Amino acid sequence: MTQPVVIPSREPGVFRSLARVLPYAKADLPRLGLGIVIAIISSGFALAIPLTLEALVDGPLQTGNIALIWGTAGLVALLGLMEALFVYLRRVTVLTPGTRIDAKLRAAIYNHVQDLPVSFHDSWQSGQLLSRAQTDVSLVRRWLSFGMVMLVSNVITIVLGVAILFTWSPLLAGVFLLSSLPMLIFGSRFRQRFSGLARITQDQWGDVATSVEESVHGIRILKSFGRGSDALARFTTRASRGRDLEVEKGSTLATLGFWLGWIPDFALASCLALGIWLASRGELTTGELFAFFATAAVLAGPIASIGYLLALTFEARSGLDRIFEVMDETNTIVDSGEVIPPAAGKGSLVFEVVHFRHADTEPGTRDLIDGITLDIRPGETMALVGVTGSGKTTVTALPGRLYDVTGGRILLDGVDIRDISLESLRTRIAMAFEDATLFSASVRDNVLFGRHDLMDPESPDAQAILTQAIDVAEAGFVYDLPEGVDTIIGEQGLSLSGGQRQRLALARAIAAGPEVLVLDDPLSALDVATEARVESALRKVLATTTALVVAHRPSTVMLADRVALLEDGKIGAVGTHAELLATSPSYRSVISSLADTDQSPREDREVTDSTVELEIIESSGLEDDARLIRRDDEVAQ
Protein backbone atom coordinates (compact mmCIF):
# COMPACT_ATOMS: atom_id res chain seq x y z
CA MET A 1 0.00 0.00 0.00
CA THR A 2 1.65 3.19 -1.14
CA GLN A 3 0.70 6.42 0.55
CA PRO A 4 0.63 9.55 -1.57
CA VAL A 5 3.72 11.61 -0.98
CA VAL A 6 3.47 15.35 -0.56
CA ILE A 7 6.65 17.03 -1.66
CA PRO A 8 7.39 20.28 0.13
CA SER A 9 8.42 23.12 -2.13
CA ARG A 10 12.12 23.69 -1.70
CA GLU A 11 14.18 26.78 -2.10
CA PRO A 12 16.84 26.42 -4.77
CA GLY A 13 20.05 26.25 -2.81
CA VAL A 14 21.72 22.92 -3.51
CA PHE A 15 25.15 24.47 -3.75
CA ARG A 16 24.73 26.68 -0.71
CA SER A 17 23.59 23.68 1.33
CA LEU A 18 26.44 21.52 0.12
CA ALA A 19 29.04 24.24 0.60
CA ARG A 20 28.41 24.13 4.33
CA VAL A 21 30.55 21.01 4.56
CA LEU A 22 33.58 23.06 3.45
CA PRO A 23 34.85 24.02 6.92
CA TYR A 24 35.09 20.32 7.74
CA ALA A 25 36.57 19.44 4.35
CA LYS A 26 39.15 22.21 4.08
CA ALA A 27 42.20 20.12 4.96
CA ASP A 28 41.13 17.38 2.57
CA LEU A 29 40.19 19.55 -0.40
CA PRO A 30 43.58 19.18 -2.15
CA ARG A 31 43.24 15.41 -2.07
CA LEU A 32 39.66 15.54 -3.29
CA GLY A 33 40.82 17.90 -6.07
CA LEU A 34 43.59 15.43 -6.93
CA GLY A 35 40.94 12.69 -7.05
CA ILE A 36 38.94 14.71 -9.57
CA VAL A 37 42.06 15.37 -11.68
CA ILE A 38 42.91 11.66 -11.66
CA ALA A 39 39.31 10.84 -12.62
CA ILE A 40 39.52 13.27 -15.55
CA ILE A 41 42.83 11.73 -16.66
CA SER A 42 41.25 8.28 -16.64
CA SER A 43 38.39 9.62 -18.80
CA GLY A 44 41.06 11.17 -21.03
CA PHE A 45 42.49 7.69 -21.64
CA ALA A 46 39.01 6.39 -22.41
CA LEU A 47 38.42 9.23 -24.86
CA ALA A 48 41.82 8.67 -26.51
CA ILE A 49 40.79 5.18 -27.61
CA PRO A 50 38.38 6.47 -30.33
CA LEU A 51 41.12 8.85 -31.51
CA THR A 52 43.43 5.88 -31.98
CA LEU A 53 40.68 3.94 -33.73
CA GLU A 54 40.21 6.80 -36.20
CA ALA A 55 43.91 6.76 -36.94
CA LEU A 56 43.73 2.98 -37.37
CA VAL A 57 40.73 2.98 -39.73
CA ASP A 58 41.89 5.88 -41.85
CA GLY A 59 45.58 4.87 -41.79
CA PRO A 60 46.97 1.31 -41.67
CA LEU A 61 43.60 -0.29 -42.38
CA GLN A 62 43.47 1.52 -45.75
CA THR A 63 47.16 0.99 -46.59
CA GLY A 64 47.34 -2.56 -45.20
CA ASN A 65 50.43 -1.90 -43.06
CA ILE A 66 50.29 -4.97 -40.76
CA ALA A 67 53.03 -3.76 -38.41
CA LEU A 68 51.16 -0.50 -37.81
CA ILE A 69 47.89 -2.36 -37.22
CA TRP A 70 49.54 -4.42 -34.48
CA GLY A 71 51.11 -1.28 -33.07
CA THR A 72 47.80 0.59 -32.95
CA ALA A 73 45.97 -2.38 -31.45
CA GLY A 74 48.71 -2.53 -28.80
CA LEU A 75 48.20 1.18 -28.12
CA VAL A 76 44.44 0.67 -27.62
CA ALA A 77 45.19 -2.10 -25.10
CA LEU A 78 47.71 0.13 -23.33
CA LEU A 79 45.20 3.02 -23.15
CA GLY A 80 42.63 0.65 -21.64
CA LEU A 81 45.17 -0.49 -19.07
CA MET A 82 46.04 3.11 -18.18
CA GLU A 83 42.36 3.96 -17.78
CA ALA A 84 41.91 1.06 -15.36
CA LEU A 85 45.04 2.07 -13.45
CA PHE A 86 43.80 5.65 -13.00
CA VAL A 87 40.37 4.50 -11.90
CA TYR A 88 42.16 2.50 -9.22
CA LEU A 89 44.29 5.52 -8.25
CA ARG A 90 41.17 7.70 -8.00
CA ARG A 91 39.53 5.26 -5.63
CA VAL A 92 42.61 5.09 -3.43
CA THR A 93 43.05 8.87 -3.42
CA VAL A 94 39.52 9.76 -2.34
CA LEU A 95 39.24 7.04 0.27
CA THR A 96 40.87 8.86 3.20
CA PRO A 97 39.38 12.36 2.69
CA GLY A 98 35.86 10.96 2.84
CA THR A 99 36.44 9.03 6.04
CA ARG A 100 38.35 11.90 7.66
CA ILE A 101 35.61 14.45 6.91
CA ASP A 102 33.08 11.89 8.13
CA ALA A 103 34.92 11.58 11.45
CA LYS A 104 35.25 15.36 11.87
CA LEU A 105 31.58 15.95 11.14
CA ARG A 106 30.48 13.21 13.54
CA ALA A 107 32.71 14.58 16.29
CA ALA A 108 31.39 18.10 15.70
CA ILE A 109 27.77 16.92 15.95
CA TYR A 110 28.42 14.90 19.08
CA ASN A 111 30.24 17.78 20.69
CA HIS A 112 27.51 20.24 19.76
CA VAL A 113 24.68 17.99 20.95
CA GLN A 114 26.52 17.51 24.26
CA ASP A 115 26.87 21.23 24.54
CA LEU A 116 23.26 22.14 23.80
CA PRO A 117 21.12 22.93 26.83
CA VAL A 118 18.54 20.64 28.39
CA SER A 119 15.77 22.71 26.79
CA PHE A 120 17.03 21.60 23.35
CA HIS A 121 16.93 17.94 24.37
CA ASP A 122 13.43 18.41 25.82
CA SER A 123 12.15 19.16 22.35
CA TRP A 124 14.19 16.87 20.08
CA GLN A 125 13.58 13.17 19.52
CA SER A 126 16.69 11.16 20.25
CA GLY A 127 16.15 9.02 17.15
CA GLN A 128 16.28 12.14 14.99
CA LEU A 129 19.58 13.14 16.55
CA LEU A 130 20.91 9.60 16.19
CA SER A 131 19.97 9.30 12.52
CA ARG A 132 21.49 12.69 11.75
CA ALA A 133 24.77 11.79 13.40
CA GLN A 134 24.82 8.38 11.70
CA THR A 135 22.93 8.02 8.43
CA ASP A 136 23.14 11.59 7.24
CA VAL A 137 26.85 11.81 7.92
CA SER A 138 27.35 8.58 5.95
CA LEU A 139 25.39 10.05 3.04
CA VAL A 140 27.67 13.08 3.06
CA ARG A 141 30.77 10.86 3.14
CA ARG A 142 29.53 8.76 0.22
CA TRP A 143 28.85 11.90 -1.76
CA LEU A 144 32.20 13.52 -1.02
CA SER A 145 34.36 10.54 -1.84
CA PHE A 146 32.31 9.19 -4.70
CA GLY A 147 29.29 11.24 -5.83
CA MET A 148 30.99 14.61 -5.94
CA VAL A 149 34.21 13.36 -7.52
CA MET A 150 32.38 11.36 -10.18
CA LEU A 151 29.83 14.09 -10.87
CA VAL A 152 32.52 16.70 -11.48
CA SER A 153 34.74 14.39 -13.53
CA ASN A 154 31.82 12.95 -15.54
CA VAL A 155 30.49 16.39 -16.39
CA ILE A 156 33.99 17.42 -17.52
CA THR A 157 34.28 14.18 -19.53
CA ILE A 158 30.94 14.85 -21.19
CA VAL A 159 31.92 18.43 -22.08
CA LEU A 160 35.32 17.24 -23.40
CA GLY A 161 33.72 14.37 -25.32
CA VAL A 162 31.13 16.65 -26.93
CA ALA A 163 33.96 19.05 -27.89
CA ILE A 164 35.76 16.11 -29.55
CA LEU A 165 32.53 15.19 -31.34
CA PHE A 166 32.49 18.72 -32.76
CA THR A 167 36.02 18.25 -34.15
CA TRP A 168 34.90 15.12 -36.02
CA SER A 169 31.84 16.78 -37.45
CA PRO A 170 30.15 19.96 -36.20
CA LEU A 171 26.92 19.03 -37.97
CA LEU A 172 26.70 15.55 -36.42
CA ALA A 173 27.71 16.88 -33.00
CA GLY A 174 25.05 19.60 -33.24
CA VAL A 175 22.39 17.03 -34.06
CA PHE A 176 23.63 14.82 -31.19
CA LEU A 177 23.41 17.73 -28.76
CA LEU A 178 19.98 18.87 -29.96
CA SER A 179 18.45 15.43 -29.73
CA SER A 180 19.91 15.09 -26.21
CA LEU A 181 18.23 18.27 -24.97
CA PRO A 182 15.08 16.54 -23.61
CA MET A 183 17.38 15.05 -20.95
CA LEU A 184 17.55 18.47 -19.32
CA ILE A 185 13.77 18.57 -18.95
CA PHE A 186 13.67 15.15 -17.32
CA GLY A 187 16.70 16.03 -15.21
CA SER A 188 15.05 19.14 -13.81
CA ARG A 189 11.78 17.31 -13.17
CA PHE A 190 13.78 14.67 -11.34
CA ARG A 191 15.56 17.29 -9.27
CA GLN A 192 12.27 18.79 -8.10
CA ARG A 193 10.77 15.51 -7.10
CA PHE A 194 13.78 13.67 -5.79
CA SER A 195 15.31 16.32 -3.56
CA GLY A 196 12.02 16.73 -1.66
CA LEU A 197 11.61 12.97 -1.41
CA ALA A 198 15.15 12.54 -0.12
CA ARG A 199 14.41 14.93 2.74
CA ILE A 200 11.11 13.30 3.74
CA THR A 201 12.69 9.85 3.59
CA GLN A 202 15.58 10.82 5.82
CA ASP A 203 13.18 12.41 8.33
CA GLN A 204 11.16 9.21 8.23
CA TRP A 205 14.19 7.05 9.06
CA GLY A 206 14.80 9.39 11.99
CA ASP A 207 11.29 8.57 13.25
CA VAL A 208 11.98 4.87 12.78
CA ALA A 209 15.15 5.23 14.86
CA THR A 210 13.09 6.98 17.55
CA SER A 211 10.64 4.05 17.62
CA VAL A 212 13.46 1.58 18.07
CA GLU A 213 15.13 3.69 20.73
CA GLU A 214 11.92 4.15 22.70
CA SER A 215 10.95 0.51 22.66
CA VAL A 216 14.42 -0.67 23.63
CA HIS A 217 14.45 1.83 26.47
CA GLY A 218 10.95 0.97 27.57
CA ILE A 219 11.25 -2.76 27.00
CA ARG A 220 10.23 -3.64 30.55
CA ILE A 221 7.12 -1.51 30.44
CA LEU A 222 6.17 -2.81 27.00
CA LYS A 223 6.54 -6.37 28.20
CA SER A 224 4.86 -5.94 31.54
CA PHE A 225 1.82 -4.25 30.03
CA GLY A 226 1.79 -6.73 27.16
CA ARG A 227 1.94 -3.85 24.69
CA GLY A 228 4.82 -5.25 22.63
CA SER A 229 2.57 -5.84 19.66
CA ASP A 230 1.38 -2.22 19.70
CA ALA A 231 4.96 -1.01 19.70
CA LEU A 232 5.67 -3.39 16.85
CA ALA A 233 2.65 -2.07 14.97
CA ARG A 234 3.81 1.52 15.43
CA PHE A 235 7.30 0.57 14.32
CA THR A 236 5.96 -1.30 11.31
CA THR A 237 3.81 1.64 10.26
CA ARG A 238 6.78 3.97 10.39
CA ALA A 239 9.13 1.50 8.73
CA SER A 240 6.71 0.72 5.93
CA ARG A 241 6.25 4.39 5.24
CA GLY A 242 10.05 4.57 5.02
CA ARG A 243 9.97 1.65 2.62
CA ASP A 244 7.26 3.29 0.50
CA LEU A 245 9.34 6.44 0.32
CA GLU A 246 12.42 4.48 -0.71
CA VAL A 247 10.38 2.74 -3.43
CA GLU A 248 9.10 6.14 -4.56
CA LYS A 249 12.65 7.46 -4.66
CA GLY A 250 13.82 4.38 -6.54
CA SER A 251 11.10 4.67 -9.14
CA THR A 252 11.77 8.38 -9.61
CA LEU A 253 15.41 7.51 -10.20
CA ALA A 254 14.43 4.64 -12.50
CA THR A 255 12.30 7.01 -14.59
CA LEU A 256 15.24 9.35 -15.01
CA GLY A 257 17.50 6.37 -15.75
CA PHE A 258 15.09 5.32 -18.47
CA TRP A 259 15.33 8.69 -20.21
CA LEU A 260 19.07 9.03 -19.66
CA GLY A 261 19.60 5.56 -21.12
CA TRP A 262 17.32 5.97 -24.05
CA ILE A 263 17.72 9.59 -25.23
CA PRO A 264 21.48 9.33 -26.01
CA ASP A 265 20.74 6.18 -28.05
CA PHE A 266 18.01 8.04 -29.88
CA ALA A 267 20.47 10.89 -30.53
CA LEU A 268 23.03 8.36 -31.71
CA ALA A 269 20.52 6.77 -34.11
CA SER A 270 19.73 10.17 -35.63
CA CYS A 271 23.45 10.79 -35.99
CA LEU A 272 23.99 7.37 -37.54
CA ALA A 273 21.53 8.05 -40.35
CA LEU A 274 22.97 11.50 -40.96
CA GLY A 275 26.57 10.27 -40.61
CA ILE A 276 26.22 7.49 -43.18
CA TRP A 277 24.68 9.97 -45.58
CA LEU A 278 27.57 12.40 -44.98
CA ALA A 279 30.14 9.60 -45.44
CA SER A 280 28.52 8.47 -48.67
CA ARG A 281 28.87 12.01 -50.00
CA GLY A 282 32.53 11.96 -49.00
CA GLU A 283 32.13 14.73 -46.43
CA LEU A 284 33.24 12.41 -43.61
CA THR A 285 35.87 9.66 -43.71
CA THR A 286 34.93 6.17 -42.51
CA GLY A 287 37.49 6.59 -39.74
CA GLU A 288 35.87 9.82 -38.56
CA LEU A 289 32.40 8.26 -38.62
CA PHE A 290 33.74 5.27 -36.70
CA ALA A 291 35.51 7.49 -34.17
CA PHE A 292 32.40 9.65 -33.76
CA PHE A 293 30.38 6.64 -32.68
CA ALA A 294 33.16 5.25 -30.57
CA THR A 295 33.39 8.60 -28.72
CA ALA A 296 29.62 8.79 -28.32
CA ALA A 297 29.74 5.25 -26.91
CA VAL A 298 32.38 6.32 -24.37
CA LEU A 299 30.04 9.16 -23.31
CA ALA A 300 27.05 6.86 -22.81
CA GLY A 301 28.45 5.62 -19.46
CA PRO A 302 28.99 9.05 -17.87
CA ILE A 303 25.62 10.31 -19.17
CA ALA A 304 23.73 7.32 -17.80
CA SER A 305 25.48 7.67 -14.42
CA ILE A 306 24.44 11.31 -14.02
CA GLY A 307 21.03 10.32 -12.65
CA TYR A 308 22.50 8.18 -9.90
CA LEU A 309 25.12 10.80 -9.08
CA LEU A 310 22.47 13.52 -8.88
CA ALA A 311 20.49 11.29 -6.52
CA LEU A 312 23.55 10.97 -4.28
CA THR A 313 23.99 14.73 -4.42
CA PHE A 314 20.40 15.47 -3.38
CA GLU A 315 20.61 12.94 -0.57
CA ALA A 316 23.84 14.51 0.64
CA ARG A 317 22.22 17.92 0.44
CA SER A 318 19.25 16.96 2.59
CA GLY A 319 21.64 15.11 4.90
CA LEU A 320 23.67 18.29 5.35
CA ASP A 321 20.48 20.33 5.81
CA ARG A 322 19.43 17.95 8.55
CA ILE A 323 22.86 18.00 10.17
CA PHE A 324 23.03 21.77 10.14
CA GLU A 325 19.54 22.11 11.61
CA VAL A 326 21.14 20.65 14.72
CA MET A 327 24.44 22.50 14.34
CA ASP A 328 22.60 25.83 13.91
CA GLU A 329 20.87 25.44 17.26
CA THR A 330 22.74 27.79 19.52
CA ASN A 331 23.62 27.10 23.09
CA THR A 332 22.22 29.92 25.16
CA ILE A 333 23.74 28.65 28.38
CA VAL A 334 27.35 29.73 27.99
CA ASP A 335 30.01 31.51 29.98
CA SER A 336 29.48 35.23 29.92
CA GLY A 337 32.28 37.25 28.38
CA GLU A 338 33.50 38.39 31.75
CA VAL A 339 33.79 35.57 34.23
CA ILE A 340 34.40 36.40 37.85
CA PRO A 341 37.07 34.12 39.31
CA PRO A 342 35.64 31.72 41.86
CA ALA A 343 35.88 33.04 45.37
CA ALA A 344 36.54 30.56 48.14
CA GLY A 345 32.86 30.61 49.01
CA LYS A 346 30.96 29.12 51.89
CA GLY A 347 28.05 28.28 49.67
CA SER A 348 25.24 30.73 50.25
CA LEU A 349 22.57 30.28 47.61
CA VAL A 350 20.10 33.08 47.04
CA PHE A 351 17.12 33.20 44.67
CA GLU A 352 16.13 36.78 43.90
CA VAL A 353 12.64 37.08 42.39
CA VAL A 354 13.46 34.20 40.06
CA HIS A 355 11.15 33.55 37.12
CA PHE A 356 11.25 30.66 34.71
CA ARG A 357 9.03 29.61 31.84
CA HIS A 358 9.64 27.04 29.10
CA ALA A 359 10.13 28.55 25.66
CA ASP A 360 7.12 26.61 24.35
CA THR A 361 4.75 27.78 27.10
CA GLU A 362 1.56 29.32 25.75
CA PRO A 363 1.51 33.09 26.00
CA GLY A 364 -0.87 34.41 28.59
CA THR A 365 -0.21 31.67 31.14
CA ARG A 366 1.74 32.48 34.28
CA ASP A 367 5.42 31.63 34.55
CA LEU A 368 6.04 28.13 35.88
CA ILE A 369 8.39 29.70 38.44
CA ASP A 370 6.70 33.00 39.09
CA GLY A 371 9.09 35.02 41.19
CA ILE A 372 10.60 32.98 43.98
CA THR A 373 12.81 34.59 46.58
CA LEU A 374 14.73 32.29 48.86
CA ASP A 375 17.85 32.78 50.94
CA ILE A 376 19.69 29.57 51.74
CA ARG A 377 22.47 30.31 54.20
CA PRO A 378 25.89 28.65 54.09
CA GLY A 379 25.65 25.15 55.56
CA GLU A 380 21.90 25.31 55.79
CA THR A 381 19.66 22.55 54.48
CA MET A 382 16.50 23.86 52.87
CA ALA A 383 13.75 21.42 51.96
CA LEU A 384 11.48 22.29 49.08
CA VAL A 385 7.94 21.01 49.36
CA GLY A 386 5.04 21.31 46.96
CA VAL A 387 2.36 19.31 45.22
CA THR A 388 3.24 17.29 42.10
CA GLY A 389 3.76 19.53 39.10
CA SER A 390 4.32 22.64 41.21
CA GLY A 391 7.78 23.06 39.67
CA LYS A 392 10.13 21.63 42.32
CA THR A 393 12.27 19.73 39.80
CA THR A 394 12.42 22.87 37.69
CA VAL A 395 13.71 24.88 40.65
CA THR A 396 16.49 22.34 41.24
CA ALA A 397 17.59 22.65 37.61
CA LEU A 398 18.18 26.39 37.91
CA PRO A 399 21.22 26.77 40.25
CA GLY A 400 23.37 24.46 38.06
CA ARG A 401 22.11 26.31 34.95
CA LEU A 402 20.51 23.29 33.29
CA TYR A 403 17.96 25.95 32.44
CA ASP A 404 18.66 29.66 32.69
CA VAL A 405 16.27 31.79 34.68
CA THR A 406 13.99 33.92 32.50
CA GLY A 407 13.78 36.64 35.12
CA GLY A 408 15.47 37.63 38.37
CA ARG A 409 18.77 36.07 39.36
CA ILE A 410 20.41 33.38 41.45
CA LEU A 411 23.46 34.26 43.52
CA LEU A 412 26.13 31.83 44.71
CA ASP A 413 28.14 33.49 47.46
CA GLY A 414 26.85 36.84 46.29
CA VAL A 415 27.81 36.36 42.63
CA ASP A 416 25.24 35.95 39.86
CA ILE A 417 25.68 32.33 38.69
CA ARG A 418 25.79 33.58 35.11
CA ASP A 419 29.02 35.42 35.94
CA ILE A 420 30.70 32.27 37.21
CA SER A 421 32.31 29.99 34.65
CA LEU A 422 30.11 26.98 33.95
CA GLU A 423 32.93 24.63 34.83
CA SER A 424 33.48 26.21 38.21
CA LEU A 425 29.74 26.56 38.86
CA ARG A 426 29.10 22.91 38.19
CA THR A 427 32.04 21.89 40.35
CA ARG A 428 30.68 23.96 43.21
CA ILE A 429 27.10 22.72 42.83
CA ALA A 430 26.42 18.98 42.63
CA MET A 431 23.05 17.40 41.90
CA ALA A 432 21.26 14.11 42.37
CA PHE A 433 17.92 13.40 40.81
CA GLU A 434 15.07 11.08 41.57
CA ASP A 435 15.63 9.38 38.22
CA ALA A 436 19.19 8.18 38.87
CA THR A 437 21.06 7.73 35.63
CA LEU A 438 24.30 5.79 35.82
CA PHE A 439 26.78 5.24 33.04
CA SER A 440 28.09 1.96 31.68
CA ALA A 441 31.24 2.03 33.76
CA SER A 442 32.55 0.70 37.05
CA VAL A 443 30.95 1.70 40.36
CA ARG A 444 34.17 3.57 41.10
CA ASP A 445 34.04 5.63 37.91
CA ASN A 446 30.35 6.37 38.39
CA VAL A 447 30.77 7.59 41.95
CA LEU A 448 33.89 9.63 41.16
CA PHE A 449 32.22 11.02 38.03
CA GLY A 450 32.20 14.61 39.28
CA ARG A 451 35.85 14.61 40.36
CA HIS A 452 37.69 15.87 37.30
CA ASP A 453 40.50 16.85 39.64
CA LEU A 454 41.41 13.27 40.59
CA MET A 455 44.03 12.16 38.11
CA ASP A 456 44.14 8.57 39.29
CA PRO A 457 40.81 7.09 40.41
CA GLU A 458 42.69 4.35 42.25
CA SER A 459 44.95 6.61 44.31
CA PRO A 460 44.56 6.53 48.13
CA ASP A 461 42.94 10.01 48.06
CA ALA A 462 40.38 8.90 45.51
CA GLN A 463 39.81 5.71 47.47
CA ALA A 464 39.11 7.69 50.65
CA ILE A 465 36.57 9.93 48.88
CA LEU A 466 34.95 6.88 47.31
CA THR A 467 34.66 5.03 50.60
CA GLN A 468 33.25 8.04 52.44
CA ALA A 469 30.66 8.76 49.72
CA ILE A 470 29.57 5.11 49.66
CA ASP A 471 29.29 5.15 53.45
CA VAL A 472 27.15 8.27 53.59
CA ALA A 473 24.87 7.08 50.80
CA GLU A 474 24.50 3.69 52.54
CA ALA A 475 25.69 2.10 49.30
CA GLY A 476 27.76 -0.62 50.98
CA PHE A 477 26.00 -3.20 48.83
CA VAL A 478 28.59 -2.44 46.13
CA TYR A 479 31.22 -4.34 48.11
CA ASP A 480 29.13 -7.49 47.63
CA LEU A 481 28.99 -7.09 43.85
CA PRO A 482 31.06 -9.68 41.91
CA GLU A 483 34.01 -7.34 41.51
CA GLY A 484 33.26 -4.86 44.25
CA VAL A 485 33.65 -1.23 43.27
CA ASP A 486 35.18 -2.32 39.97
CA THR A 487 32.01 -4.05 38.83
CA ILE A 488 30.66 -2.58 35.60
CA ILE A 489 27.11 -1.33 36.08
CA GLY A 490 24.68 0.58 33.89
CA GLU A 491 23.20 -0.39 30.57
CA GLN A 492 26.02 -2.71 29.54
CA GLY A 493 26.65 -4.11 32.98
CA LEU A 494 24.93 -5.33 36.06
CA SER A 495 21.42 -3.95 36.55
CA LEU A 496 20.83 -2.41 39.94
CA SER A 497 17.53 -1.78 41.67
CA GLY A 498 16.02 1.70 41.67
CA GLY A 499 17.01 2.22 45.29
CA GLN A 500 20.56 1.02 44.65
CA ARG A 501 20.88 3.35 41.69
CA GLN A 502 19.57 6.26 43.74
CA ARG A 503 22.11 5.59 46.46
CA LEU A 504 24.95 5.54 43.92
CA ALA A 505 23.68 8.76 42.35
CA LEU A 506 23.64 10.29 45.82
CA ALA A 507 27.16 8.98 46.46
CA ARG A 508 28.21 10.57 43.17
CA ALA A 509 26.87 13.96 44.29
CA ILE A 510 28.52 13.65 47.70
CA ALA A 511 31.87 12.53 46.23
CA ALA A 512 31.92 15.67 44.13
CA GLY A 513 32.51 17.53 47.41
CA PRO A 514 30.43 20.53 46.40
CA GLU A 515 29.66 23.72 48.30
CA VAL A 516 26.02 23.29 47.39
CA LEU A 517 24.15 20.01 47.05
CA VAL A 518 20.91 20.03 45.09
CA LEU A 519 18.88 16.89 45.63
CA ASP A 520 15.63 16.24 43.78
CA ASP A 521 14.00 13.65 45.98
CA PRO A 522 16.98 11.33 45.74
CA LEU A 523 15.71 8.85 48.30
CA SER A 524 12.23 8.16 46.93
CA ALA A 525 12.99 4.56 45.99
CA LEU A 526 14.53 3.57 49.31
CA ASP A 527 12.74 1.57 51.95
CA VAL A 528 12.02 3.46 55.12
CA ALA A 529 14.77 1.85 57.21
CA THR A 530 17.51 2.47 54.61
CA GLU A 531 16.25 5.97 54.05
CA ALA A 532 16.55 6.72 57.74
CA ARG A 533 20.12 5.44 57.80
CA VAL A 534 21.04 7.47 54.69
CA GLU A 535 19.48 10.51 56.27
CA SER A 536 21.35 10.31 59.51
CA ALA A 537 24.62 9.88 57.56
CA LEU A 538 23.64 12.70 55.21
CA ARG A 539 23.05 14.91 58.21
CA LYS A 540 26.81 14.93 58.86
CA VAL A 541 27.57 15.95 55.28
CA LEU A 542 24.76 18.46 55.22
CA ALA A 543 25.98 20.08 58.42
CA THR A 544 28.78 21.71 56.45
CA THR A 545 27.25 21.76 52.98
CA THR A 546 24.53 24.06 51.80
CA ALA A 547 21.69 21.97 50.44
CA LEU A 548 18.44 22.38 48.58
CA VAL A 549 16.49 19.15 48.96
CA VAL A 550 13.20 18.40 47.25
CA ALA A 551 11.15 16.21 49.49
CA HIS A 552 8.25 14.02 48.49
CA ARG A 553 8.32 12.25 51.85
CA PRO A 554 7.72 13.81 55.22
CA SER A 555 10.76 11.95 56.54
CA THR A 556 13.00 13.79 54.09
CA VAL A 557 11.54 17.08 55.27
CA MET A 558 12.77 16.22 58.74
CA LEU A 559 16.31 16.39 57.43
CA ALA A 560 16.10 20.09 56.74
CA ASP A 561 16.86 23.12 58.88
CA ARG A 562 14.07 25.01 57.18
CA VAL A 563 11.35 24.19 54.71
CA ALA A 564 10.09 26.26 51.78
CA LEU A 565 6.63 25.65 50.39
CA LEU A 566 6.32 26.06 46.63
CA GLU A 567 2.81 26.91 45.51
CA ASP A 568 1.50 28.68 42.41
CA GLY A 569 5.05 29.29 41.26
CA LYS A 570 5.92 31.25 44.39
CA ILE A 571 7.33 30.48 47.83
CA GLY A 572 4.19 30.36 49.93
CA ALA A 573 5.92 30.02 53.27
CA VAL A 574 9.39 29.47 54.73
CA GLY A 575 10.30 28.32 58.19
CA THR A 576 11.10 25.29 60.27
CA HIS A 577 8.89 22.29 59.78
CA ALA A 578 7.31 22.90 63.16
CA GLU A 579 6.69 26.58 62.45
CA LEU A 580 5.02 25.85 59.15
CA LEU A 581 2.92 23.07 60.63
CA ALA A 582 1.73 25.57 63.20
CA THR A 583 1.19 28.56 60.94
CA SER A 584 0.52 27.46 57.37
CA PRO A 585 -2.69 25.62 56.49
CA SER A 586 -1.49 24.94 52.95
CA TYR A 587 1.74 23.46 54.32
CA ARG A 588 -0.31 21.19 56.54
CA SER A 589 -2.39 20.06 53.62
CA VAL A 590 0.65 19.44 51.38
CA ILE A 591 2.40 17.54 54.14
CA SER A 592 -0.60 15.38 54.80
CA SER A 593 -0.91 14.61 51.09
CA LEU A 594 2.76 13.64 51.12
CA ALA A 595 2.09 11.39 54.08
CA ASP A 596 -0.74 9.80 52.10
CA THR A 597 1.58 8.91 49.27
CA ASP A 598 4.26 7.64 51.60
CA GLN A 599 4.90 3.95 51.07
CA SER A 600 5.16 3.07 54.74
CA PRO A 601 2.35 0.74 55.71
CA ARG A 602 -0.31 2.33 57.86
CA GLU A 603 -3.88 1.81 58.89
CA ASP A 604 -6.62 4.03 57.64
CA ARG A 605 -7.48 6.64 60.14
CA GLU A 606 -8.44 10.23 60.30
CA VAL A 607 -5.45 12.34 59.45
CA THR A 608 -4.91 15.19 61.80
CA ASP A 609 -1.84 17.36 61.96
CA SER A 610 -0.48 15.60 64.99
CA THR A 611 -1.01 12.11 63.58
CA VAL A 612 0.83 13.22 60.44
CA GLU A 613 3.65 14.54 62.49
CA LEU A 614 3.80 11.38 64.52
CA GLU A 615 3.90 9.28 61.43
CA ILE A 616 6.76 11.24 60.01
CA ILE A 617 8.72 10.85 63.17
CA GLU A 618 8.05 7.13 63.35
CA SER A 619 8.84 6.46 59.73
CA SER A 620 12.08 8.37 59.80
CA GLY A 621 13.50 7.14 63.07
CA LEU A 622 14.23 10.70 64.05
CA GLU A 623 12.60 10.74 67.47
CA ASP A 624 15.51 12.57 69.06
CA ASP A 625 15.43 15.33 66.49
CA ALA A 626 11.69 15.60 66.80
CA ARG A 627 12.05 16.06 70.51
CA LEU A 628 14.55 18.84 69.80
CA ILE A 629 12.10 20.52 67.42
CA ARG A 630 9.37 20.31 70.03
CA ARG A 631 11.67 21.87 72.60
CA ASP A 632 12.58 24.66 70.11
CA ASP A 633 8.88 25.27 69.65
CA GLU A 634 8.30 25.53 73.35
CA VAL A 635 11.20 27.95 73.67
CA ALA A 636 9.80 29.98 70.78
CA GLN A 637 6.44 30.24 72.42
Ligand SMILES: Nc1ncnc2c1ncn2[C@@H]1O[C@H](COP(=O)(O)OP(=O)(O)O)[C@@H](O)[C@H]1O
Ligand atom coordinates in the same frame (compact mmCIF):
# COMPACT_ATOMS: atom_id res chain seq x y z
N1 LIG B 1 9.76 21.24 28.38
C1 LIG B 1 8.64 21.64 29.00
N2 LIG B 1 7.80 22.51 28.41
C2 LIG B 1 6.68 22.92 29.03
N3 LIG B 1 6.31 22.51 30.24
C3 LIG B 1 7.08 21.65 30.90
C4 LIG B 1 8.29 21.15 30.31
N4 LIG B 1 8.87 20.33 31.20
C5 LIG B 1 8.05 20.28 32.29
N5 LIG B 1 6.98 21.06 32.11
C6 LIG B 1 5.90 21.28 33.08
O1 LIG B 1 6.41 21.91 34.21
C7 LIG B 1 5.63 21.58 35.34
C8 LIG B 1 6.51 21.41 36.58
O2 LIG B 1 7.26 20.27 36.46
P1 LIG B 1 8.26 19.81 37.62
O3 LIG B 1 9.24 20.89 37.90
O4 LIG B 1 8.80 18.48 37.22
O5 LIG B 1 7.29 19.66 38.88
P2 LIG B 1 7.52 18.82 40.21
O6 LIG B 1 8.92 18.38 40.28
O7 LIG B 1 7.13 19.78 41.28
O8 LIG B 1 6.54 17.68 40.15
C9 LIG B 1 4.82 20.35 34.98
O9 LIG B 1 3.47 20.74 34.95
C10 LIG B 1 5.29 19.99 33.59
O10 LIG B 1 4.22 19.60 32.79
Ligand SMILES: [Mg+2]
Ligand atom coordinates in the same frame (compact mmCIF):
# COMPACT_ATOMS: atom_id res chain seq x y z
MG1 LIG C 1 9.80 16.49 40.35
